[in-house]
Amino acid sequence: MASDPVLALPPGDCCVKGFKYTGNPTGSLETITGLTTYIARPAGLDKAERYEHIILYFPDIFGPLHLNNQLIMDALAYGGYLVVAPDYFEGDPIFPHLEEDPNFDIMTWIMPKRVRADNLIEPWIEAVKAKFGTADTKYAAVGEPAPVQSYSFLFQLCFRGYCFGAPDVLNLTAGNWIKAGAIVHPALLSESHFKNSRLPVLIQACDDHQFGRAARHRAEDLLAEEPEAPHHVEVFAGFPHGFAARGDMSKPITRWGRDRSTNGIIDWFDQFLKNGAVLEPNHGSAM
Numbered sequence: 001m002a003s004d005p006v007l008a009l010p011p012g013d014c015c016v017k018g019f020k021y022t023g024n025p026t027g028s029l030e031t032i033t034g035l036t037t038y039i040a041r042p043a044g045l046d047k048a049e050r051y052e053h054i055i056l057y058f059p060d061i062f063g064p065l066h067l068n069n070q071l072i073m074d075a076l077a078y079g080g081y082l083v084v085a086p087d088y089f090e091g092d093p094i095f096p097h098l099e100e101d102p103n104f105d106i107m108t109w110i111m112p113k114r115v116r117a118d119n120l121i122e123p124w125i126e127a128v129k130a131k132f133g134t135a136d137t138k139y140a141a142v143g144e145p146a147p148v149q150s151y152s153f154l155f156q157l158c159f160r161g162y163c164f165g166a167p168d169v170l171n172l173t174a175g176n177w178i179k180a181g182a183i184v185h186p187a188l189l190s191e192s193h194f195k196n197s198r199l200p201v202l203i204q205a206c207d208d209h210q211f212g213r214a215a216r217h218r219a220e221d222l223l224a225e226e227p228e229a230p231h232h233v234e235v236f237a238g239f240p241h242g243f244a245a246r247g248d249m250s251k252p253i254t255r256w257g258r259d260r261s262t263n264g265i266i267d268w269f270d271q272f273l274k275n276g277a278v279l280e281p282n283h284g285s286a287m
Contacts, residue, residue, distance in 0.1 A: 006190050008166065008188060020246075026074050033124045037086050051082040052134070055083045058086075058088075058121075059087075062093050065093070075262045079269075088117040139179060141168065170189065174193075179199070181201050182201070206236045206239045207237060239253075
């Protein structure tokens with residue numbers, strides 16, 4: 001059996017500090033294929049309408065009911081997208097376990113959840129397309145970061161994304177019906193995820209333990225093997241692990257990083273869903 005080296009590691013021991021955001025989410029909850037689904041709608045469009053541009057948002061281990069996730073989805077919707085996120089944890093996100101036991105073994109929880117999510121995603125996607133899409137709808141997918149919910153204490157384990165949802169995004173960019181994908185602080189990815197990707201991918205990273213510099217460069221090499229599928233890598237060097245979804249918003253530079261991450265995803269999706277960007281393979285420049 002051929003090996004498939006891991007590039008974005010599963011959870012491990014590292015310092016996970018988290019800040020819970022403040023704000024009031026503006027989305028709603030609906031049940032789709034039995035999964036509670038958070039829905040953030042673009043302003044000015046009636047709830048009954050179908051949508052031209054849809055973002056499939058695959059959340060981290062805290063799920064779409066977590067406030068940080070909901071506020072990020074609302075921000076993406078503000079960019080003119082319908083944003084939908086499934087609770088593929090089926091009401092069992094990680095943070096209640098961590099509240100009860102800071103030494104909770106994340107691996108005993110996460111691996112069955114990942115297997116279960118693999119079975120839940122496809123029917124959920126088909127139902128979302130039937131409910132909200134049209135024959136001309138353009139789709140994008142983002143794997144959301146793992147914003148760790150913190151109540152003035154540290155969780156003594158490390159799981160970061162745009163994270164648990166990263167495999168879902170790259171599984172979709174291996175196909176041909178979405179237009180673009182984005183992952184931030186990925187986890188649970190191997191070389192084959194990048195090698196099989198055929199569509200535009202945005203990677204937002206920092207030099208963290210789970211997706212370090214060498215792994216990031218290897219991922220870039222693999223993505224470059226598909227010259228007609230552009231990719232963009234944005235490195236937030238020196239930023240703390242988790243800045244994009246659970247950073248300390250009292251620090252201006254961390255707030256800038258969070259906002260830059262969200263706005264960068266919108267800009268990336270705009271190019272391929274709204275502006276019709278098509279990049280030609282780089283075969284050299286004329287002199």
